[in-house]
Amino acid sequence: MQTSSSSSSSSYTSNGEHSKRCISSLLESSCLEKPLKIPKTKEEEEEEEEEEELMSEKNPRIQRYLIAIEYIGTRFSGSQKQKAECRTVVGVLEEAFHKFIGQPVSVSCSSRTDAGVHALSNVCHVDVERISKRKPGEVLPAHEPGVVRKAVNHFLQKNEGDITVIDVRCVPSDFHARFKAQERTYFYRLISGPEPLSTFEKDRAWHVSEELDLASMQKACRILVGHHDFSSFRASGCQAKSPIRTLDELNVSELASTPYFPSIVERQNSILEQDLLNSSCLSENELSLKSSIPNPYSVTGSSNSSNKGFGQLRSHRCFVVTARARSFLYHQVRLLVGLLKCVGTGNLKTDDVQRILNAKTVTAASPMAPAYGLYLGNVKYEFP
Incomplete structure (x- = not known):
């Protein structure tokens, strides 16, 4: 009986030691295994x-x-x-x-x-x-x-x-170019006219063959400027936490198409036209004179462009969209310009602008303007 008891006891002891060794080896192997890597978020990388x-x-x-x-x-x-x-x-x-x-x-x-x-x-x-x-x-x-x-x-x-x-x-060492920026201004150049774009403008502006209605584009800008949910003008892949942005400025202006080297006659006529426009009261003779002044910004096909001599490039119209805000969403400016272009050509009405803004989905927006017409114009700071 004693033999049986001692045999049973030794068997139990050996089994217990074996179990301990197994548990110990499992713990050691688990400690050696590398933990799974969790990919970092963009915010964590920035931090x-x-x-x-x-x-x-x-x-x-x-x-x-x-x-x-x-x-x-x-x-x-x-x-x-x-x-x-x-x-x-x-x-x-x-x-x-x-x-x-x-x-x-x-x-x-x-x-x-x-x-x-x-x-x-x-x-x-x-x-x-x-x-x-x-x-x-x-x-x-x-x-x-x-x-x-x-x-x-x-x-x-x-x-x-x-x-x-x-x-x-x-x-100072804590001055961050991105996070300390108070305001950013972008410009977008559109060249309008049916004639081929000048070689000097290649990859510098978006050539739109149709004529653009400046007044309609400016009206559309007034709808878009201000504090809005710009989800309709936010491309996929945007990492911003919120689509809410305040657009401090959005406007379209017409400038001389560059490179533009006006003759002395054009410069004199331009000065005369500006003087007449600044006048508070125009007589009938002055109005008649104003209408006879050639416009250096006129689109190809007008009476002015037909007077161009051989070898002279036909005139285009140059429009510049200015967008100013503290920050922008991914592709926001190019999506806004794409919409303004469609309004300028008449493919969209100004009523459509509010509808697209309210839709809050990028699928409602017009095709995005190409990258090569966009310029980062200025970044504003307040220095200590």
Whole structure:
């Protein structure tokens, strides 16, 4: 009996030890397994970037510069860095800075522009630590803004020459080009007329062969300006948390088609016409004189264009849409311009504008205007 009891006891002990070893091995194997990676949201990525920037604030040797740049967007795949083989505004700018200071930098843009979109003034910030090339451990005083502008432009001109630094300013280490922006202004150029577009305007404006009704387009602008839900003018892929935006300005104006070099007669007639328009009271003779003045903005097919000599380009009309707001939704300006164009050609009535705005779906909007007519005009800041 004792033998049986001791045998049973030893069997129980060995089984218990075996179970413990199994549990221990399972725990060890589970600890060695890598946890599943949860993809980060855009907001989390931006928060990490901000944390990295806050860490850089603690380094007094780093100087942050605010850089204003202009560029022709034709040969760029947008402003933001993408794949290695894609040529982008930020990528070219970082490369120029790297050649200038001898170490890599990270450039942050105030506004993202798509492939083909131009900028009269986009703004970025970049942190630079000036280290002596002769004595790598020696930290030197920060470069003056004028030196940065001249040096970076030197390297940019060796890379296609389609981007230029137009202004540089020293700012505090917590000044963010994107989040500190108070206002952004975009311009969109439309060239109207049945004649082929000038070679000088290629990839610089949207050529609309039909005649555009300026008054109808301006009426449509008055409906769209203000505080609205712009879901109908928000392209898929927009990462903004809300479609609510305040459009501070939206208007259409007519300007001289460029390149335009008026003759002395045209300039004199233009001055005379402006004087007559500014007059508070026009006599019958003055009204008759005003109607006889040739209009340099007239569309091809008018009596003025028929007087063009051989080898002279027929006149077009140039319209510029101005959109100004603190921030815009993805493709909002191009969708707005697409709608205004349809109103200008008569394909849509001004009543349709309110209907499309109220629909709150991008499927109700008109086809989007092409990228190459869009210009980021200005980014406004309040400096400390």
